[in-house]
Amino acid sequence: MEDSAIIGEFGSPDRFRSVAEAKAAIDRLRELFNGGSGVAGFCLAILLCPGLVGGTLEVRAYLSQFGDECEALYRKSFPLLTQNAETGSTEAMNCLAIYYQTGLPPVERSLDTMRMWDERAARSSKPA
Numbered sequence: 001m002e003d004s005a006i007i008g009e010f011g012s013p014d015r016f017r018s019v020a021e022a023k024a025a026i027d028r029l030r031e032l033f034n035g036g037s038g039v040a041g042f043c044l045a046i047l048l049c050p051g052l053v054g055g056t057l058e059v060r061a062y063l064s065q066f067g068d069e070c071e072a073l074y075r076k077s078f079p080l081l082t083q084n085a086e087t088g089s090t091e092a093m094n095c096l097a098i099y100y101q102t103g104l105p106p107v108e109r110s111l112d113t114m115r116m117w118d119e120r121a122a123r124s125s126k127p128a
Contacts, residue, residue: 001032003039003084003091010043014055019062022047022055026066033073038080042095045073074104085117093121 001009010029016022026047032040046052049070053063078099084092097117103109 001037001040003037003089006032006037006039006043007091010040010047014053016055016059018056019058022059022062033077033080036080036084038077038082038084039089039091039095041073041077041080042098045070045077048073071105074099075106078104078106085120088124090121090124093117093124097121 006029010025016025026044029040029044029047033044048063048066050064050067053060077095081092081095081099085096094117097114098104099107100110100114100117107113
């Protein structure tokens with residue numbers, strides 16, 4: 001699955017209306033992440049981080065059991081995102097910009113590095 005499709009399908013975790021939908025999304029994101037997609041790992045981390053997802057009370061209660069995985073997922077996703085970005089994934093570049101903008105583990109906040117990734121993503125997304 002292309003990174004843009006991952007963002008399109010899983011980039012808005014508030015859309016899950018049932019536990020079954022959330023579970024299916026988690027399973028699919030884990031599969032993509034294990035296959036080398038840093039973007040899938042980033043989306044999974046956001047989905048599982050406490051307080052970042054809205055949705056129904058039932059879905060939030062279900063997702064709360066995974067909260068302890070959040071930081072580890074950010075850390076494991078980072079090298080994959082870097083590799084994906086270096087091979088041209090605009091979505092991975094955008095995710096890296098967010099890492100540096102907010103200081104997500106394992107990086108320190110750096111607005112200069114955030115701007116660099118943001119500019120690279122902007123150049124990458126323009127048609128040739």
